[in-house]
Amino acid sequence: MNGRTNAPQIVRYGELQPCKTAFIDAHTPGSDQKENFTIIGGGVSESHDQHVHITTPHGFNIGAAGQPPKCRNSLHSHRTAEVFFVLKGRWRFFWGRRGTAGEVVLEEGDIIDIPTGIFRGFENIGTDYGMIMAILGGDDAGGGVIWAPEVIEDAADHGLVLAETGTLYDTKAGQTLPEGVKPMRKLTDIELANYPEMTPMQVVGWGVRRYNDMVALAGTKPCKVIGETGIIRDKPGFEVDLITRASATDTRHCHDRPSVLMPMRGHWRVEWDGGSDVLAPGDTMSVPADLMHSAVPSMTGDASLYHIVATGDAPGASWLG
The missing domain is CATH 2.60.120.10 (Jelly Rolls)
Structure with a gap:
C-alpha cells in the first residue's frame, strides 16, 4: 500500500483479523463458530477484542461474517440499513419474530438489502467456510444490535451477559457487570409487536438481486x-x-x-x-x-x-x- 496519507487504504482478504467473541451468541451452540470482521468503521461488535482495520468515517460501515457450514447468526435487528453480498459460499437468510416469516437462499455475488425494523438472521448452508460482506448505514451503525429476547436468554445460559452499555461480559470467565451497570433490557411484548412479519414477496421481491x-x-x-x-x-x-x-x-x-x-x-x-x-x-x-x-x-x-x-x-x- 502506498504510504502517502492521501493514498487509498487496502485491507487484504488474507489479512483480515477475526473476532470470535463479537456478539452475545458467541457461546450459544450453533452460533459459536462465527468470525466477525470489522473492516471500515466501528461496526456493531459488542467485544473489546474486535479489531477495526480502517477507522476513517465514511458515512457507513463495512464488515464481514465468516462461518463454517451449519453455523448461524441469531435473530436480531438494526436501526439503520443492513446490506449483504455473498463473497463465498451459499447462505440462507431468514426473518420474522421467530425467524419463520420467510427465507431466501443467496449464492456468490447475490445481494440483499434487508428492510430496517425486522428481525433477521443468516446461516451458512454450503459445504465449506463461507463469507458474506456487510454494509451498515451510518458511522455509528445505529448504535448497535437489537437482539430477540430468546437470544439474550440463551446467551445467559451459556455465560454471556450484554450490558446496557452494549458491552459483553463472560460470567464463566469470572467477569461481572461494573457497579451501577444493568444488563441489556429485553424488548417487551408491546415493543415486539412493532416488528413486522414481512412476507417473502416483500423482502425478496424488493431487496434481493441475483x-x-x-x-x-x-x-x-x-x-x-x-x-x-x-x-x-x-x-x-x-x-x-x-x-x-x-x-x-x-x-x-x-x-x-x-x-x-x-x-x-x-x-x-x-x-x-x-x-x-x-x-x-x-x-x-x-x-x-x-x-x-x-x-x-x-x-x-x-x-x-x-x-x-x-x-x-x-x-x-x-x-x-
Whole structure:
C-alpha cells in the first residue's frame, strides 16, 4: 500500500483479523463458530477484542461474517440499513419474530438489502467456510444490535451477559457487570409487536438481486444496485453499484467523500494520482475523498466489483418499496 496519507487504504482478504467473541451468541451452540470482521468503521461488535482495520468515517460501515457450514447468526435487528453480498459460499437468510416469516437462499455475488425494523438472521448452508460482506448505514451503525429476547436468554445460559452499555461480559470467565451497570433490557411484548412479519414477496421481491442479472444490466455503464434510482430503490445513506469489465473505464474520476471498492470476481488494477495497486476478491479499498482514480480489470476472465459511496442522506433505510 502506498504510504502517502492521501493514498487509498487496502485491507487484504488474507489479512483480515477475526473476532470470535463479537456478539452475545458467541457461546450459544450453533452460533459459536462465527468470525466477525470489522473492516471500515466501528461496526456493531459488542467485544473489546474486535479489531477495526480502517477507522476513517465514511458515512457507513463495512464488515464481514465468516462461518463454517451449519453455523448461524441469531435473530436480531438494526436501526439503520443492513446490506449483504455473498463473497463465498451459499447462505440462507431468514426473518420474522421467530425467524419463520420467510427465507431466501443467496449464492456468490447475490445481494440483499434487508428492510430496517425486522428481525433477521443468516446461516451458512454450503459445504465449506463461507463469507458474506456487510454494509451498515451510518458511522455509528445505529448504535448497535437489537437482539430477540430468546437470544439474550440463551446467551445467559451459556455465560454471556450484554450490558446496557452494549458491552459483553463472560460470567464463566469470572467477569461481572461494573457497579451501577444493568444488563441489556429485553424488548417487551408491546415493543415486539412493532416488528413486522414481512412476507417473502416483500423482502425478496424488493431487496434481493441475483449476481447474473446485475452483470447483465451492467452493460455500457455500471449497474446501480441500491439507490434512489437503483434496481433496489432505497435511500439507506449510501449507494451501491456493480461494475463489470464491460462497464469499467480507465477515465479517472473522484468523489467528494470516501468511497469503497470491493472486488467480487477477477483482479482489478486501481490507479490514482501518485500510485497504483491490484485488488483481488475479498480485498477492500478505501479511496479518499477528492482523489482522482480509476479501476479496470487487470486480467482476462470474469471481473466485477461492488462500489459503495455515502450519499449524505440520513442513515436509516427508508424502504421505498
